Amino acid sequence: MATSWAPLSSCPIMTHYSTNIYKKSETKKTGTRLTHYLSSDIQNEFIELCGKGVLSSILKEREESVYYSVICDATPDISHTEQNVLLLRYVGFDQENNKWEVVERFLEFKDFHKKTGSEIADMIVNVLNSHGIDLNDCRGQGYDNGANMYGKIKGVQAQLLKKNKLATFSPCASHTLNLVGVHAAQSSPEVTNFFGFVNRLYALVSASPERWAIYKAKTGCTLHRLSDTRWSARVKAVQSIAKHLPSVLETLDAILSTCSLTPEARSEASGLKKYFETFDTVFLLTVWVKVLQAIGKRNIILQSGKLTLETEAEISEYCKRRCNI
Secondary structure, eight states: OOOOOOGGGGHHHHTTTOHHHHHHHHHHHHTOOOOOTTSHHHHHHHHHHHHHHHHHHHHHHHHHHOOEEEEEEEEEOTTSOEEEEEEEEEEEEETTTTEEEEEEEEEEEEEOOOOSHHHHHHHHHHHHHHTTOOGGGEEEEEEOSOHHHHOTTTSHHHHHHHHOTTOEEEEOHHHHHHHHHHHHHHTOHHHHHHHHHHHHHHHHHHTOHHHHHHHHHHHSSOOOOOOSSOGGGHHHHHHHHHHTHHHHHHHHHHHHHHSOOOHHHHHHHHHHHHHHTSHHHHHHHHHHHHHHHHHHHHHHHHTOTTOOHHHHHHHHHHHHHHTTO
């Protein structure tokens, strides 16, 4: 009679002679799991410890500087959770270069869905208190131009000024510059119509891989979607059309002659071709490329964490001259 033998079948016997095998056997019986360094638990613990170390360093650096400004901004993430980010801005000493410099440091992400100025102000104060940061040492506030943030009566800046009169409010220079473009466009029906056609061209071409391939073959570049919030990003959308306008018209001709289109798509392509052939459109493309380039380049500089008021004023004056305002 044949017998089978497996090495692991002798493990119960070996537990009587090996302490390590016995412990392994008992661990398996109880269902407990030994955590190893590649497990998610250990990785999360490493990340948490690193985060605490960085935060501790930031708080120590801020404490040595004493005075600071608080910056707060919010945006919904992909899960529709309102993510509030809080930063500290203060003057710190760079030991490597042996000089003082303005620095911005991330403090905390906060899930906070409430929108009123008083509620957001209370949230900011609570976060500062949780990190042992005295609001009386605050010398500045920086937010966007939302009414709930900069409002003089009920805005966040007004609520914090009631608690600390020295916390001077400074609106976000980059966001303010974006609003210049928004208000300039809204003041003219022709400009509003122009950006509408730019957006419609993107919608038509991007709706079909075939049309997108035709556009890339004709122009050698891609179209860009208009941004509703970041006007400085619109320069790519307008510049792409302005630099390759003859090729854009050839693309529309090719779409009309070679693509299988619905009546609505055919009508849209025909209307776009007629619009982009006009002198008014060429003029608007030329003007807005110039304006958006001036805004875009200045906007990048305004987002620098080391920006000074003097530089900001110089940028604003240059932008006005560049746009001939």
